Amino acid sequence: MTKPQVGVVVFPGSNCEQDVVHAFRYLGAEARYIWHHETDVAGFDVLVLPGGFAYGDYLRTGAIAAFSPIMDSVRAFAEEGGPVIGICNGFQILCEAGLLPGVLRRNTGLKFRCIPIQVRIETTASPFTSSAVEGQVLEIPINHFEGNYFCDEETLTVLERDRRIVFRYCSPDGEVTARANPNGALANIAGIISEAGNVLGMMPHPERAIDPEVGGTDGEVIFRSVMAASSLVTQG
Amino acid sequence: MKFEVAIDVMPRREISDPQGQTIERALPTLGFEGFESVRVGKRIAVVMEAETEAQAREVIEQACQRFLTNPQIEHFSYSLTVTQGTA
Numbered sequence: 601m602t603k604p605q606v607g608v609v610v611f612p613g614s615n616c617e618q619d620v621v622h623a624f625r626y627l628g629a630e631a632r633y634i635w636h637h638e639t640d641v642a643g644f645d646v647l648v649l650p651g652g653f654a655y656g657d658y659l660r661t662g663a664i665a666a667f668s669p670i671m672d673s674v675r676a677f678a679e680e681g682g683p684v685i686g687i688c689n690g691f692q693i694l695c696e697a698g699l700l701p702g703v704l705r706r707n708t709g710l711k712f713r714c715i716p717i718q719v720r721i722e723t724t725a726s727p728f729t730s731s732a733v734e735g736q737v738l739e740i741p742i743n744h745f746e747g748n749y750f751c752d753e754e755t756l757t758v759l760e761r762d763r764r765i766v767f768r769y770c771s772p773d774g775e776v777t778a779r780a781n782p783n784g785a786l787a788n789i790a791g792i793i794s795e796a797g798n799v800l801g802m803m804p805h806p807e808r809a810i811d812p813e814v815g816g817t818d819g820e821v822i823f824r825s826v827m828a829a830s831s832l833v834t835q836g
Numbered sequence: 837m838k839f840e841v842a843i844d845v846m847p848r849r850e851i852s853d854p855q856g857q858t859i860e861r862a863l864p865t866l867g868f869e870g871f872e873s874v875r876v877g878k879r880i881a882v883v884m885e886a887e888t889e890a891q892a893r894e895v896i897e898q899a900c901q902r903f904l905t906n907p908q909i910e911h912f913s914y915s916l917t918v919t920q921g922t923a
Contacts, residue, residue, distance in 0.1 A: 660906055667903070696906070703908050708854050750851070750909060784854075 604830040606631040607644040609674070609690075611654035611665045616687065616807060620650045623807040627823050636668040645830035646683050647674055649690030651743070651805060661704060661746045662692035671697050683727050683826050684799045688744055691791075691801030700794055700801045701759070702751030704744075708784030712745040716815070717782050719767040719790045719804055720774050726766055726793050727829035728800045728822050737774045738767075738818040740804035742782060747803040749785040749792075759792060767791035767802055837921030839884050839892050843914040845905050846877035880904060883919070892916060 791802030806819025886892035
């Protein structure tokens, strides 16, 4: 069986790309970096936009990176159904690029939050959660200042109706409460998928939770799900 | 023609502005009384060239809508001054 090929996009200011590459290799995939000025994504089964501070977060988080040359290729890859994951700053970039609805605003409470939090898996009908169990609680670290998800009411209604909210911040026993919300995100949203379901944006860092030696293994299920999904596509 | 343009970007009214709220709470602790509705935005100052003022305005508005602001959470206003050429 050929290994899934994962491309990790590197923008000036990205800083989680090595963790993502390590995580996918650790779990048995092939992973390599793609500089944001490249435009060729042929041969990749999965694309990841990692966390960091692309372009120093200048103007707005993700605003400048959204116009990087690679983004046209990411858009085309997504339109063909290829799975795309944006983590933290990657999520912000996907929103600014219009690949996902809404925007990540400055946290309420005025704090940069760098802590392990819990999220509840709201749906397993996505290539990113298919190996998980609905209602499963994952402990994954967050590390951000702008994670306060916001969209207009109409968009929220659509996200809820079409079950596009994949992760919500929750208590350790899986209750979605205001107290469990680390950043003020609307409806405790920690991650959403696109209308077609193949683009995921999430604030928590699953790549920091794949090794029992460092931070637990709860993030593994997300990468394993997408690796399984991409193998199915590759094998036809 | 050359124009000096000052673009003000502000968080939309209906959206909370935690930064502004925090500054509002801090002001009276320093003895500055009577402030309300404090909101924090940013100013983008540019010098630009265009054939006419109308053309300059069109380009500025497009740039604001597509790139300089995120219309979901921000709105903008701008002022424009001719610095070179005929008004």
